[in-house]
Amino acid sequence: GIQVEQSPPDLILQEGANSTLRCNFSDSVNNLQWFHQNPWGQLINLFYIPSGTKQNGRLSATTVATERYSLLYISSSQTTDSGVYFCAVEGFGNEKLTFGTGTRLTIIP
Amino acid sequence: KAGVTQTPRYLIKTRGQQVTLSCSPISGHRSVSWYQQTPGQGLQFLFEYFSETQRNKGNFPGRFSGRQFSNSRSEMNVSTLELGDSALYLCASSLGTTGELFFGEGSRLTVL
Numbered sequence: 001g002i003q004v005e006q007s008p009p010d011l012i013l014q015e016g017a018n019s020t021l022r023c024n025f026s027d028s029v030n031n032l033q034w035f036h037q038n039p040w041g042q043l044i045n046l047f048y049i050p051s052g053t054k055q056n057g058r059l060s061a062t063t064v065a066t067e068r069y070s071l072l073y074i075s076s077s078q079t080t081d082s083g084v085y086f087c088a089v090e091g092f093g094n095e096k097l098t099f100g101t102g103t104r105l106t107i108i109p
Numbered sequence: 110k111a112g113v114t115q116t117p118r119y120l121i122k123t124r125g126q127q128v129t130l131s132c133s134p135i136s137g138h139r140s141v142s143w144y145q146q147t148p149g150q151g152l153q154f155l156f157e158y159f160s161e162t163q164r165n166k167g168n169f170p171g172r173f174s175g176r177q178f179s180n181s182r183s184e185m186n187v188s189t190l191e192l193g194d195s196a197l198y199l200c201a202s203s204l205g206t207t208g209e210l211f212f213g214e215g216s217r218l219t220v221l
Contacts, residue, residue, distance in 0.1 A: 042215060096165050
């Protein structure tokens with residue numbers, strides 16, 4: 001099955017800083033999503049982005065499907081951005097959604 | 110529009126018991142999938158249902174089972190619980206067999 005690697009595993013930043021989270025995947029995908037897991041465990045949808053670029057407020061994401069990676073950008077970080085960010089991908093042909101191991105982001109006031 | 114609803118949110122069981130978790134998808138969504146999250150193994154796929162049929166199954170023992178009803182609601186069952194089954198169980202729904210997934214708040218199971 002598809003392998004998904006996220007980097008960095010941990011990231012500690014001051015409030016107001018910008019960050020870039022990376023997701024590499026090993027095969028072609030027809031689904032790629034970014035999630036933020038809140039302190040209660042729920043996975044909150046950030047982007048559905050199998051290819052291209054999207055923006056939502058301070059967050060944006062880019063997926064370069066031909067090079068098999070996706071980037072999540074967070075600008076002007078706030079303490080509420082803290083948590084674990086997951087990338088998940090689904091390959092072609094009845095494959096399940098496979099999650100990366102996540103990036104734990106900590107924003108310090 | 111209501112999101113994905115999972116019940117119960119928290120439960121405590123003892124080894125050897127069995128447990129049933131419920132998931133109500135977003136209205137109109139026909140696909141439901143289940144995931145297990147543990148600190149050691151991360152998020153792992155359990156199974157996926159579409160129109161009452163299991164489409165895909167992860168690498169879990171037969172003690173883990175599920176089903177989907179005609180109204181798209183789904184249940185998963187774990188029999189003969191083991192300590193290692195303690196986890197957050199997450200349900201997700203989508204319109205079809207591919208596309209954007211939306212997750213519920215999860216059911217946190219503790220096995221003593």
